[in-house]
Amino acid sequence: xxxxxxxxxxxxxxxxxxxxxxxxxxxxxxxxxxxxxxxxxxxxxxxxxxxxxxxxxxxxxxxxxxxxxxxxxxxxxxxxxxxxxxxxxxxxxxxxxxxxxxxxxxxxxxxxxxxxxxxxxxxxxxxxxxxxxxxxxxxxxxxxxxxxxxxxxxxxxxxxxxxxxxxxxxxxxxxxxxxxxxxxxxxxxxxxxxxxxxxxxxxxxxxxxxxxxxxxxxxxxxxxxxxxxxxxxxxxxxxxxxxxxxxxxxx
Ligand SMILES: [Zn+2]
Numbered sequence: 001x002x003x004x005x006x007x008x009x010x011x012x013x014x015x016x017x018x019x020x021x022x023x024x025x026x027x028x029x030x031x032x033x034x035x036x037x038x039x040x041x042x043x044x045x046x047x048x049x050x051x052x053x054x055x056x057x058x059x060x061x062x063x064x065x066x067x068x069x070x071x072x073x074x075x076x077x078x079x080x081x082x083x084x085x086x087x088x089x090x091x092x093x094x095x096x097x098x099x100x101x102x103x104x105x106x107x108x109x110x111x112x113x114x115x116x117x118x119x120x121x122x123x124x125x126x127x128x129x130x131x132x133x134x135x136x137x138x139x140x141x142x143x144x145x146x147x148x149x150x151x152x153x154x155x156x157x158x159x160x161x162x163x164x165x166x167x168x169x170x171x172x173x174x175x176x177x178x179x180x181x182x183x184x185x186x187x188x189x190x191x192x193x194x195x196x197x198x199x200x201x202x203x204x205x206x207x208x209x210x211x212x213x214x215x216x217x218x219x220x221x222x223x224x225x226x227x228x229x230x231x232x233x234x235x236x237x238x239x240x241x242x243x244x245x246x247x248x249x250x251x
Contacts, residue, residue, distance in 0.1 A: 043087045043148060044068065051143040053189045061130065061144045063113035070113060070127035071150055075159055077125055083216045085159035087148045089196035091214055092161040093187055093245075094154045095237065096131065096203045097228040099169045103134045103142060106165055110144060124222055127152050131163035133186060139178030141186055147194065154206050155223060156215040162190060162197075166229055175233045184240035191242075200245040202234040208248035 045064035051057065061067065075085050098106040110130045115121060121129070130151040134142045145151055153163030164183060168175045191197050199214065203226045209215040210223070217223070238247075 043085075043150070045149065046146045049146040052147060052186075052193055056133075056141045056143050056186070056189070059107060059142050059144055061107075061110055063111075064145075064149075066113040067127060067130070068149065070125070071152065074125040074127045074152060075150065078218055078222070079159055079216055080218045083159065085150055086196075087150050087159075090147065090160055090162050090190075090194050091196055092157055092199040092201060092209075093190060093197060094157060094161050094163050094201055094203055094206065095183060095229050095234065096153065096163060096165045096226075097169050097175060097230075097233075098134070098165050098167050099228065100167065101173050103136045103140075103167050106134050106167060107142070107144065120224070124155075124219075125152070129153060131165045133162075133164045135164060135166045135179050135182050135186070137167050137173065137176050137179065139176070139182040141182050147190065154203055156210060156217040157206055159216060160214060162194075166233070170227065170230055175229060177236075180233065180236045180240065183237045187237070187241050187245075191245075198246055199248070199250070200238065200241065201248045202230065203228045204230065205234070205248040213251050 045068040047064075049058070049060075079085065100106055100109075110128060112128050114126050115128045118129070130145065131153045132143060132145050132147055132149075132151055134144060136142070147162050150158050151163050152158055153165075154161055164186065166175050166179045166183070167173070168179070187200065199209075201209070206215075207223060207225055210217075238245075
């Protein structure tokens with residue numbers, strides 16, 4: 001594959017992905033950091049868990065043990081020396097859109113523990129992409145993993161963030177007012193459970209945190225610029241959340 005910035009059209013959204021050929025140092029077993037994640041950041045898949053609130057529907061992703069082991073591998077590969085995952089104390093809530101029409105298709109995409117397809121992401125690790133929540137177009141919120149289990153949803157922030165996927169995109173299935181309301185309600189619940197949460201961002205804002213204290217990625221070439229969920233959606237959600245959450249530019 002050609003090396004360079006590449007425009008990828010997906011469901012009306014434009015994503016710029018950094019495509020590079022060859023192995024980077026972080027991919028080779030010999031030079032991989034290989035360091036164990038400090039005990040303070042270890043986590044184990046939770047066999048039984050409850051959703052963050054009674055109004056949230058639980059639909060756990062399968063293969064939790066395999067996914068957790070692969071996610072540990074991912075974080076060992078991607079976290080710079082001295083940076084620990086802090087799944088018990090997440091700092092950032094990252095909002096997304098699914099670029100698809102149904103929660104079912106999103107859940108099915110997340111269900112395998114291992115990534116398939118997505119060649120631009122394969123070199124970044126074997127664990128599948130995922131999130132913690134899927135918000136249906138009617139506002140129904142589905143939780144697919146405990147909030148204390150890291151998920152692969154935002155490069156540079158996976159070690160300390162919670163991912164919320166909204167079913168839709170920017171064109172064919174514009175995000176709904178019901179989703180805005182449910183994101184606001186969900187964020188309030190998350191802040192009550194995790195007072196450590198300090199930031200609320202859209203996925204398209206994640207690169208603005210690069211160079212800041214929360215962003216951590218050992219491979220400087222492993223980045224992507226996403227379009228989801230867009231400024232309009234973020235403005236509506238931010239207008240509804242209680243004060244105190246910072247945006248991407250604030251440390
Ligand atoms: Zn996203």
